[in-house]
Structure formats: structure tokens, C-alpha cells
Amino acid sequence: MSDKKQLTTTSGNPIGDNQNSLSAGARGPLMVQDYQLIEKLAHQNRERIPERAVHAKGWGAFGTLTITNDITQYSKAKVFSEVGKKTDMVARFSTVAGEAGAADAERDVRGFSLKFYTDEGNWDLVGNNTPVFFVRDAYKFPDFIHTQKRHPKTNLRSSTAKWDFWSQSPESMHQVTILMSDRGLPTDVRHINGYGSHTYSLINAEGERVWCKFHFKTQQGHKHYTDEEAEQAIAKSRETTQEDLFGAIEKGDFPKWNVFIQVMTQVQSETFEHDPFDITKVWPHADYPLIEVGVMELNRNPQNYFAEVENAAYSPSNIVPGISWSPDKMLQARVFSYADAHRYRLGTHYEHLPVNRPKSQVNHYHKDGSMRFFDNFHENPDAYYEPNSFNGPVEDKQYVEPPFPVTGDGYRYNHRENNDDFVQPRALFNLFDDGQKERLFGNIGRAMDGVPDEIVERQLALFDKVDPAYGAGVRKALGR
Structure with missing residues (x-):
């Protein structure tokens, strides 16, 4: 309509396409010149302080990942190097929409974030209890999250906003159906599956890359509330999930998940019926069967919730040799967005907080900044840049990843065109x-x-x- 205002950037520049990010070819990867995407994601990370912009209400625990099956044909990551290997880890579960004081028993997606303290640094897997998501292009992620938060006038959550967005975003149908089904309202987080959701990649010792999805199948079975049961639970306690997880671990009833991967070759990806990097789609198990990896167990409660759960910072930017990303547009944006959110919320050097600190050696050239509470080049003051002649840390070409094919013109491709949602x-x-x-x-x-x-x-x-x-x-x- 003629009375509608022109959408612009924060500097007043008119925006021609607010639906699709810039990518090299229809399947990505994204282009860093897409200022509109970077601006939307960076602004969203700074909209609320001090709690997380999303996934503010959470519950966490420590545990181990034990490898039970050899997958070294797919990945050279040391975390998978031998059957029986144990790796310490910390998990954080969460709701998406609610604030830090929200009730646990709400119909919502549950975040499923894992940090593994591997021999090669931290490996973070940031996922949900669903294998898909509401949007496939990160350009729409801030818009979606706005619909889950409080209305600017009423300060109430708005059903109108949610359904208005979903009804104009057919790609959301898969996730909406899961959310509104029984599994959209779990009784707790011991009785849910977890998924990496995104497509990642695995690289073996020969430099061969395959695409992969991660699955965590609960050994406890699935339990869900009806809407009526959830109302009764909230009437008694707003902390039902915290009580369940903490109580189970405290009495030695350690929750466990069986860990699996799905694998797809590059050749298979080129003939797959959908975009294999589309987070609104799943890979059929009949065609890409689950491959056993190991068992995840949570067996220790935090000693201090703030220090070990609230300060825990997960980001898909944290990968190790043998595990990497894919052209998944949502994943590529989250590689930037999650780390940027932590820099804003916790500080410049958030990864040196105890719960985030790797158990392997850390050497880098990031100087100064807020929260510089560890060595600031005082042990070797001449080696504060790279390259240098003063025995500073150096690169090692063996960790350069093999290439993956990229084709297509840089353009804002319509992700809803020719896409069966x-x-x-x-x-x-x-x-x-x-x-x-x-x-x-x-x-x-x-x-x-x-x-x-x-x-x-x-x-x-x-x-x-x-x-x-x-x-x-x-x-x-x-x-x-």
C-alpha cells in the first residue's frame, strides 16, 4: 500500500530484500559483505542485558562423553580417536522464549547445548530437542525471536505475533507441528532427545569430508505434559525442570543419551531431494541411517549455578580438527552470532572464564580489552604480534581444512522458491x-x-x- 514506509538500514539506506541473505549460490555459503544480515544479528545480540537474548531460562550439569564405536573413517577428531575414550563436558538445557524467571513447564523448544573439553580444545555443539527449526535463513532469525518476546506496548507475549509470522513463513510448518505436538511440552530435559539440528561436516585423516548430523537419543524415554497437566505443574512450582535434573543427579540417577551421527557424501548431497543444508528439513533415516558414536552421561551438578551454568558460553564457532561446518546458512550466521552474544553479555575474554576455559593449551594474540584477567604478554612482551622473531605461537598448516565446492552468483536467493515446505x-x-x-x-x-x-x-x-x-x-x- 502507498502509505507503507520504506524499510531502511539504521543509517537510512533503503532495503530492497528483507527476506533472503546474500550467498554464493542458492545453497550458500554466506557473504560477509551482507551488512544487513550482520547488522540484524549484531543488533539482536545487544537488545537485552544481562540475561541471554534467547534461551535465558536454563538448567545445566557436568558429565562425560564415552566413545563406543569407531567412526575414525569419517573423522580424525581426537574426541573420537578410540573406543572407550572419555571426554569431560558440560551441558546446558533451556527454553527459548521465557526470561530467566519464567516457568519451566512451558510449551517451547528446549535448547540442548554441549561443551566438550577435548584434547584439541573445546568443541561446542549448540542444538535443540528438535531436528529442525522455524526458519532456514538467518536473516529471518531476529524477526522470529521478536515474535517470541514481549509486545512493546502490552509487555505481554503475543500469540498474534507468533501466528502472524508463522502464517507468512511456510518453512516453519515442520517445527510448528513438532512444537504443537506432544513433544512440544516435555516434563523435563532428561526425557528429551537432542539434535545438532544443523548439517556439520566431518573430516578424516586422509582429508576426506562428509556432511553429518548429530543425534542424542534419551535412554530415559520420552515424557510430556498435556496443556492441562502443565498448568497444574506450574501452579505447584515454576522450577519443575531444575528440580528434576538436579534431584536426579544428586541421588545418583544419572541421565544418559545414546549418541549417533548421520553421514552424507558430497555426491549424495548433489542428488538429495532437498537442500541438505536446510535446517527446516531432516535426512530420512532409511537413506542415511544412524551410526553409533557413544554415550553421553550427566553425573555432576554445578557447585555454583552462576559461575558454571550462567557463565557457560556455547558457540558453534568452537570446532576441533576433524569436525567442521557446512554451507548451512543458519549455522554460518550462528558461528558469528553466538560468539558475539557472549562477548557482549560476558565480556571480551569470556572464553577464559573457568567453565569455558579449554583443558588444552591456549595461545593467541588477542590483546588487552575488558576482563583481561590472565597473562597479557608479560611473560614474553615482544611476542604480541604475528609473525614475530621472539618465539611466539605459530600456525601449523596440517590443520588447514580441505576445500569444499562453492558455485553460483552472489545474490539474495529466494529460499522459499521451488522449496516444498x-x-x-x-x-x-x-x-x-x-x-x-x-x-x-x-x-x-x-x-x-x-x-x-x-x-x-x-x-x-x-x-x-x-x-x-x-x-x-x-x-x-x-x-x-
Whole structure:
């Protein structure tokens, strides 16, 4: 409409495309010249202090990863070097939308973040209890998170904002279906799966790269609340997940997860029916079966929550030789965004806080800055730049990764064009039994209470595209 204002950058420059990031080819990787993307992500990281901008409410514990199967054909990472090898780690689970004081038993995605203190430095895996996500282009991530936070006028969470965004983002259908299903409201975090969600890569000793997804299957089984049960739980305690995790570990009932990977070769990726780097899609297990890796166990509670959980900083930028990234656009943006969020929230040298400090040797040339509470080149004051002639740390070419193919023109590719965002939600919907479907319909109906008809109808049209029975079931729940 003519009365709409022109969207601009913070310096007033008009924006022509606010939907798609700049990438080299339709499958990425992203281009650092995309100032609009960097600005959106950097600004989002600075919107709230001092708690995390997202995943503010969290619960954590320490444990170990034990390797039970040889996967060295895929990765040279020392964490996988031999069967029986144990690596210390710390986990943090969380909700996405709620503030630090929010109730635990809310319908929300659960963050599933892991830091492994390996012999080659820290390896962080930042994922969720779902294998997919709401958006596939990081350019839309700040917009999505805004819909989960409080309305600027009412200071209340807005169902209208959530459904307005989802109804105009068909790529969200897979995650929305999971969120509104039984698994969208777990009783605790011992009874959930975890997923790296993104596509990563593994590199073996011969320099061969394969694409990979990480899976953590709970040994405790799955437990979920209905909406009514969650209301009753919150009425009794807002800290149900903290109580469950802390209490279980304290009495020696250590939660465990079986760890698996899926592997896809470069050749397979070129003929896969979807973009293999699209975080709104899964890889079918029949075609890319789960490969056993090991067992993760949590067996020690933090001694001080603030120092060991609140100060814990996870970022997919932390990788080790043999584990790396992929052209996944969301992953590439998070490599920047998560570390930047920690620099803002905790300080310049956040990775030297005890819970984040690697157990391997650390040598770098980052000088000065706030929180420089460790050696600041006073032991070797001449070696504060690189290259130098004073025995400072040096690079080692053996750790340079092999190349991966990149093709295409730099452009803001429309990620919704020629992309079937309904086939996988349809397959998921058809896996539900009648009881699960009825609860799904009811959960959505209650979550849409008070949402304007125009938005509801737009969302119902998306449900219809997944399966006419999906749309019909939600209409019935809404009394339409």
C-alpha cells in the first residue's frame, strides 16, 4: 500500500530484500559483505542485558562423553580417536522464549547445548530437542525471536505475533507441528532427545569430508505434559525442570543419551531431494541411517549455578580438527552470532572464564580489552604480534581444512522458491495416531485464542497444504 514506509538500514539506506541473505549460490555459503544480515544479528545480540537474548531460562550439569564405536573413517577428531575414550563436558538445557524467571513447564523448544573439553580444545555443539527449526535463513532469525518476546506496548507475549509470522513463513510448518505436538511440552530435559539440528561436516585423516548430523537419543524415554497437566505443574512450582535434573543427579540417577551421527557424501548431497543444508528439513533415516558414536552421561551438578551454568558460553564457532561446518546458512550466521552474544553479555575474554576455559593449551594474540584477567604478554612482551622473531605461537598448516565446492552468483536467493515446505510435515503428521492428532489440534486451538481471523485463516491454509485433515482438525478445535 502507498502509505507503507520504506524499510531502511539504521543509517537510512533503503532495503530492497528483507527476506533472503546474500550467498554464493542458492545453497550458500554466506557473504560477509551482507551488512544487513550482520547488522540484524549484531543488533539482536545487544537488545537485552544481562540475561541471554534467547534461551535465558536454563538448567545445566557436568558429565562425560564415552566413545563406543569407531567412526575414525569419517573423522580424525581426537574426541573420537578410540573406543572407550572419555571426554569431560558440560551441558546446558533451556527454553527459548521465557526470561530467566519464567516457568519451566512451558510449551517451547528446549535448547540442548554441549561443551566438550577435548584434547584439541573445546568443541561446542549448540542444538535443540528438535531436528529442525522455524526458519532456514538467518536473516529471518531476529524477526522470529521478536515474535517470541514481549509486545512493546502490552509487555505481554503475543500469540498474534507468533501466528502472524508463522502464517507468512511456510518453512516453519515442520517445527510448528513438532512444537504443537506432544513433544512440544516435555516434563523435563532428561526425557528429551537432542539434535545438532544443523548439517556439520566431518573430516578424516586422509582429508576426506562428509556432511553429518548429530543425534542424542534419551535412554530415559520420552515424557510430556498435556496443556492441562502443565498448568497444574506450574501452579505447584515454576522450577519443575531444575528440580528434576538436579534431584536426579544428586541421588545418583544419572541421565544418559545414546549418541549417533548421520553421514552424507558430497555426491549424495548433489542428488538429495532437498537442500541438505536446510535446517527446516531432516535426512530420512532409511537413506542415511544412524551410526553409533557413544554415550553421553550427566553425573555432576554445578557447585555454583552462576559461575558454571550462567557463565557457560556455547558457540558453534568452537570446532576441533576433524569436525567442521557446512554451507548451512543458519549455522554460518550462528558461528558469528553466538560468539558475539557472549562477548557482549560476558565480556571480551569470556572464553577464559573457568567453565569455558579449554583443558588444552591456549595461545593467541588477542590483546588487552575488558576482563583481561590472565597473562597479557608479560611473560614474553615482544611476542604480541604475528609473525614475530621472539618465539611466539605459530600456525601449523596440517590443520588447514580441505576445500569444499562453492558455485553460483552472489545474490539474495529466494529460499522459499521451488522449496516444498509441506512434504516433511505431512510425513510427520501421518505418523501421529488419532490421540496424538487430537491433542495437536487442541494445542493449536488454545494457542490461537485471541488471534485475528485473517491470521488464523492464513495459517489454516498452510495446515491444509500439509494435509486437509490437519486443517479440518484445527478448524474443529477452533469451533469453525
